[in-house]
Amino acid sequence: MNNNTANQILPLSRELFPTLANNKSLIYLDSAASMQTPHVVLDAMNSYYEQYRSNIHRGLYTISEKATTAYEAARANVARFINADPAEVIFTRGATEALNVIALGWAEQFIPRGQEILVSILEHHSNIVPWQMLAKRKGLKLRFFDITPDGQIDEDAFTKMLSKQTGLVCITAVSNALGTVTPIKRIIQKSYAARAKVVLDAAQAAAHLGARADLLGGPDFIVFAGHKMYGPTGIGVLYGKRQLLEQMDPVFGGGEMIREVMTERSTWNSLPWKLEAGTPPIAEAIGLSAAIDFIRDIGLSKIHDYEQSLTSYALDKLKQLPFIQIYGPADINFRSSIISFNIDGVHAHDVAALLDEKGIAIRAGHHCCMPLMQRLKVPATARISLAAYNTMEEIDTLVTSLKTIHAIFHRTHGKKITQPAHTLGNLAKAK
Ligand code: PLP
Numbered sequence: 001m002n003n004n005t006a007n008q009i010l011p012l013s014r015e016l017f018p019t020l021a022n023n024k025s026l027i028y029l030d031s032a033a034s035m036q037t038p039h040v041v042l043d044a045m046n047s048y049y050e051q052y053r054s055n056i057h058r059g060l061y062t063i064s065e066k067a068t069t070a071y072e073a074a075r076a077n078v079a080r081f082i083n084a085d086p087a088e089v090i091f092t093r094g095a096t097e098a099l100n101v102i103a104l105g106w107a108e109q110f111i112p113r114g115q116e117i118l119v120s121i122l123e124h125h126s127n128i129v130p131w132q133m134l135a136k137r138k139g140l141k142l143r144f145f146d147i148t149p150d151g152q153i154d155e156d157a158f159t160k161m162l163s164k165q166t167g168l169v170c171i172t173a174v175s176n177a178l179g180t181v182t183p184i185k186r187i188i189q190k191s192y193a194a195r196a197k198v199v200l201d202a203a204q205a206a207a208h209l210g211a212r213a214d215l216l217g218g219p220d221f222i223v224f225a226g227h228k229m230y231g232p233t234g235i236g237v238l239y240g241k242r243q244l245l246e247q248m249d250p251v252f253g254g255g256e257m258i259r260e261v262m263t264e265r266s267t268w269n270s271l272p273w274k275l276e277a278g279t280p281p282i283a284e285a286i287g288l289s290a291a292i293d294f295i296r297d298i299g300l301s302k303i304h305d306y307e308q309s310l311t312s313y314a315l316d317k318l319k320q321l322p323f324i325q326i327y328g329p330a331d332i333n334f335r336s337s338i339i340s341f342n343i344d345g346v347h348a349h350d351v352a353a354l355l356d357e358k359g360i361a362i363r364a365g366h367h368c369c370m371p372l373m374q375r376l377k378v379p380a381t382a383r384i385s386l387a388a389y390n391t392m393e394e395i396d397t398l399v400t401s402l403k404t405i406h407a408i409f410h411r412t413h414g415k416k417i418t419q420p421a422h423t424l425g426n427l428a429k430a431k
Pocket of ligand 1: 032033094095096097124126127172174175176201203204225236
């Protein structure tokens with residue numbers, strides 16, 4: 001088999017991904033934190049480092065021109081992936097930086113004092129904290145809209161909160177903690193009817209459902225990260241509607257983002273470079289572009305269908321374990337490939353540590369969603385997140401291991417465990 005091309009058969013071969021190929025017995029169930037990177041992405045980045053390593057935009061020599069062409073081609077490829085104009089695609093260090101640029105740039109300038117920012121209680125800290133900081137600086141109000149008992153957006157609660165005061169609505173397309181797929185089309189429609197702008201966090205959607213900028217007139221801003229879509233770390237994307245990006249002043253100053261610098265003032269470069277100060281992540285942009293080609297070669301809808309069948313299988317298996325509580329929507333149609341759960345009487349960190357001993361990598365904790373954990377009244381959950389290289393056999397091994405973990409804890413501590421054996425003191429207490 002050729003290691004350098006995307007095998008069209010799902011599940012994707014482990015041989016396509018060096019970390020999976022080099023750790024034969026590893027069961028990697030933490031793709032929502034970071035996905036595995038295929039050879040094709042590493043090859044594209046290595047080719048830059050080995051063949052035409054140089055800075056971009058300024059070099060008047062062949063390899064620099066080649067690097068510039070590759071970097072701008074990467075931008076054009078991202079633009080095609082989300083159906084936007086390349087001028088609307090800004091490379092950042094990650095989704096977090098992209099959200100901070102929106103807060104420090106556009107929102108800082110254009111949301112008037114006294115207005116409200118609405119965010120869902122599902123959000124990752126990256127889609128909460130920048131808004132909290134902005135609200136404090138500018139005298140804005142940050143309000144959270146709630147979820148239903150099974151972890152879906154409570155659309156009635158959201159609709160009731162919308163008003164003339166709403167300046168901005170910030171929502172994730174997929175919850176990184178529960179896997180909930182949010183009703184973004186309706187959220188966008190209702191927000192626009194209230195004349196509010198919309199920020200869509202597509203960090204957990206880009207590699208599973210896509211991140212289309214032309215969805216119903218489009219969200220005003222979209223953010224996502226390369227490392228959650230088979231790409232490298234250190235790169236993210238900020239998409240913004242052209243007129244909004246044109247309006248805003250740059251957040252970072254330095255080289256590349258200027259047209260002219262005088263001793264007393266400067267003028268700005270045109271989009272997208274106005275918002276990219278300094279040497280950008282060149283290799284990473286090239287890697288992200290290769291990751292997008294990789295996804296395209298397999299087909300996003302094929303990936304999605306496969307992941308849905310895997311998630312369905314995992315949900316069915318987990319539901320058969322009477323000692324497991326699963327969080328998030330019961331209906332697979334409102335879920336992506338993330339499942340959060342707890343084992344009765346066992347702390348999620350203990351579950352993760354014991355699974356690690358069996359070579360199974362999962363995430364446990366608050367998942368950077370402390371407000372959501374407080375809402376669910378749990379200090380932490382265990383979370384598996386699946387990608388196109390995972391298999392049903394891996395789920396079976398997970399389920400067998402969870403049975404063993406439960407049995408060990410119950411043998412050691414008796415049937416009625418109210419206090420986890422290895423409670424970790426630094427977690428927020430359940431209310
Ligand atoms: N938004 C969501 C939904 C996420 O899951 C994450 C990361 O887990 C982020 C934002 C932040 O992404 P990054 O750490 O790449 O900036």
